[in-house]
Amino acid sequence: MNIVGQRFAKGEYFIPDLVFSGEILKGIVQKLEPKLKAAKGKEAKRLGKVIIGTVAGDIHDIGKDLVVFMLDVSGFEVTDLGIDVPAQKFVDAIKKTNSTVVELSGFLTLAFDSMKETVEAIKKAGLRDKVKIMIGGGQIDDYVKNYTGADAFGKDAMAGVSLAKKWVGGM
């Protein structure tokens, strides 16, 4: 975790600071991108591909959108499936994009069952060993992680980005 992430973890920075730092990084990337493309002769390399969505039965998207934003500015290619996403849509997206990281978001406790169903659908499709699955949202802990069959949980947006980076070998 880098400086802003560390300050957030220590309680020195808050979510608006995270968002603002992301906006600054976005502005910097916009200025650098033409030079990077010219230097490489192609689009700047992305860290990896991530699929994210709020699972079926849940429509909360503030946390998910924050993670999407942080992943994007951190260099990931993000496929955002939106809210109330059926398990099969995650399966289809994995097949279509060849993403290696899946992030299941949900704020309501009923989302835990949907997360479990989504993990099982991914398993049934024969894709479980091709992806790492992270859950995040409201009251997520190790018990919920184990219940759903996910690989890990992210307690906040920065933790989600750090995990994704670790999984794709970016840090």
Add this chain to the structure above:
Amino acid sequence: MAGKLMTLLSDLKEAEALAFVDKALGEGADPEGLLADAKEGM
């Protein structure tokens, strides 16, 4: 120059960070180095 952009970003100094990037690019700085520096600030 190394670390300057990281500090500006992590201190949330938007205008200074963007002006620094313009100046550094104008002086021929390596864009990949600047990007790495900025990411460290995050």
